[in-house]
Amino acid sequence: MAVLDNAIWLTGPSGQAENASTTISEGGNSTTINGTFTGTWDASQSGFAVSEFGAFGVSTPITANYTFSTPVENLSFALQNVNSSGTTYDDMITIYAYDASGTLLPSGDVIAGISGLDQDIIIVNPDGSVSVEADGAGSNDVSINLPGAISELTIALGPGSDAPQSGGAGISDFSFTIPAAAPCFTLGTWIETEEGPRRIEGLRVGDRIVTRDHGCQPLRWIGFRRVAAARAQAPVVIGRGALGNDRDLRVSPQHRMLLTGWRAELFFGEAEVLCAAKALINGETIYREAGGEVTYVHLLFDQHELIRANGAWSESFHPGDWMLGAMDAATRAEIVGLFPELQGRAGPPMISARRSLRAFEARLVV
Numbered sequence: 537m538a539v540l541d542n543a544i545w546l547t548g549p550s551g552q553a554e555n556a557s558t559t560i561s562e563g564g565n566s567t568t569i570n571g572t573f574t575g576t577w578d579a580s581q582s583g584f585a586v587s588e589f590g591a592f593g594v595s596t597p598i599t600a601n602y603t604f605s606t607p608v609e610n611l612s613f614a615l616q617n618v619n620s621s622g623t624t625y626d627d628m629i630t631i632y633a634y635d636a637s638g639t640l641l642p643s644g645d646v647i648a649g650i651s652g653l654d655q656d657i658i659i660v661n662p663d664g665s666v667s668v669e670a671d672g673a674g675s676n677d678v679s680i681n682l683p684g685a686i687s688e689l690t691i692a693l694g695p696g697s698d699a700p701q702s703g704g705a706g707i708s709d710f711s712f713t714i715p716a717a718a719p720c721f722t723l724g725t726w727i728e729t730e731e732g733p734r735r736i737e738g739l740r741v742g743d744r745i746v747t748r749d750h751g752c753q754p755l756r757w758i759g760f761r762r763v764a765a766a767r768a769q770a771p772v773v774i775g776r777g778a779l780g781n782d783r784d785l786r787v788s789p790q791h792r793m794l795l796t797g798w799r800a801e802l803f804f805g806e807a808e809v810l811c812a813a814k815a816l817i818n819g820e821t822i823y824r825e826a827g828g829e830v831t832y833v834h835l836l837f838d839q840h841e842l843i844r845a846n847g848a849w850s851e852s853f854h855p856g857d858w859m860l861g862a863m864d865a866a867t868r869a870e871i872v873g874l875f876p877e878l879q880g881r882a883g884p885p886m887i888s889a890r891r892s893l894r895a896f897e898a899r900l901v902v
């Protein structure tokens with residue numbers, strides 16, 4: 537589980553929050569978080585054992601906004617010391633959570649993940665956001681657990697309806713998981729089809745794609761995902777000719793390429809094997825290309841296939857459980873709707889087109 541310590545933003549004058557970004561890694565996966573803040577967030581409440589990141593006496597709502605370059609899952613945090621004194625102080629904290637496509641989460645999904653309420657009121661606002669307002673003399677921490685993949689979160693603190701200002705309240709650290717990047721191509725890749733090479737962004741469901749094992753097969757699903765090209769998400773460039781490709785090929789680090797030759801047969805008893813692009817990096821003809829953003833593209837067939845991309849053979853999308861876990865909830869639902877047999881399977885539901893080598897095994901072949 538990855539953790540974001542909200543105190544890292546408190547770098548401004550008098551320990552106030554300043555806009556900044558930070559990259560957090562978990563198990564080889566990473567996400568860059570941009571924090572943007574309005575008003576005064578600070579640690580003044582920590583001396584009262586309330587929160588290391590919060591505010592006191594807010595009369596006009598202030599916001600803490602977070603964007604995640606790679607949408608995160610299982611995002612959990614607490615609204616700390618939600619309280620009301622009646623007519624002097626009254627806390628109201630509003631949550632705007634956005635899924636991987638940038639759509640505001642339904643209020644019912646947010647409410648389902650709220651726990652620890654005491655004398656608190658939940659309000660569904662006209663814009664679809666959800667507010668928690670203190671109601672009563674006590675104070676308590678309210679836990680928030682957001683479902684699915686979250687690309688952006690805004691938390692607004694302001695006064696409730698009973699008083700002109702908030703009391704002292706805060707936001708805890710965040711905990712979340714960072715999904716692995718699923719194997720995929722990038723925009724601009726040329727895919728061999730029944731009608732000849734076509735750019736991947738021009739493909740449509742139903743197009744017949746040339747496969748190594750089963751002739752031309754109809755494309756069942758195509759998906760797109762835009763991420764920051766940084767750290768574990770940065771694409772791997774396979775230089776022209778490195779693997780028989782007729783032009784540079786950019787793929788995600790986990791995308792498996794087809795390797796052939798006598799070494800594969802000698803060491804593994806297989807004439808053809810698959811290996812993740814990141815295991816083939818040599819710093820010269822195959823290397824990472826970080827910077828900016830990259831749009832990854834997934835191609836799914838009725839079975840795991842080998843297809844030609846820029847003249848080189850590599851895999852189509854292989855939706856094992858761990859890869860489906862890298863998708864946002866809407867995408868998973870779409871794929872499972874096409875392939876109901878993927879729901880609830882304990883292992884890869886499709887047979888792999890070839891044996892897959894681990895990184896240390898790949899070094900024996902290349």
